[in-house]
Amino acid sequence: MRFTVDRLDHIVLTVRDRTVSASWYQRVLGMDIEEYGRNNRVALCFGGQKINLRPEGSEGWETAEGAQPGTSDLCFTTAISSDDVVRHLEKCGVVVVEGPVSRLGALGPITSVYCRDPDGNLVEIASYQG
Template sequence: MRFTVDRLDHLVITCRDVEITASWYQRVLGMEREEYGRNRRNALKFGGQKVNLRPYGAEGWTTCEDAMPGTQDLCFVTALRSEHIVEHLSECGVTITEGPVHRLGAFGPITSVYCHDPDGNLIEVASYQG
């Protein structure tokens, strides 16, 4: 039998300030915030995925040895066309660092717009529609 994984269930972003980070992802990318567990951890949900927010320096949370804020490079897909992505990010006061540019996504050609979240993580917002 060959071992394969089916999908990504969640990922963890280490952040300096959970409130600021959660608010940005809610406001800019439309994610839903959820508190969970007895330690009242925070997560952001969208589609069938989840992003857990780990406060920098948090104890009792198993992670890589050097989990630092601002070291992620993440791509999120939207049904919006690239010109609408640019318009939305601009309306949210988000500085666009690159794009729209053509890239190759998991399912083929995408058009991407790049920015940074409050911790400095590179955020790519992509569309398969152009």
């Protein structure tokens, strides 16, 4: 039997302020905020996946060595066009750092728009429809 994995379940994002980060991802990307487990951990839920927000310096988390706020590069997909993504980001007061630009996603060609979250992580919002 060949061992394989079949999907990404969640990631852990180290943040300076989980309230600020959770609010940004909810307001800008429409994610749901969920508190869970011990110490009222916070997760961002969307499309069958989640992002756990780990406050910088927190104890009791198994996470990457040297995890720091602002060192991640994340790509999310959306069903709306890249032009609509740009308009939405501008309406939210979020600076577009690049895009729309053509890229190659996991399932084929995508059109991407890039911005940064409050910690400086690069956030790519991609559309398979252009």
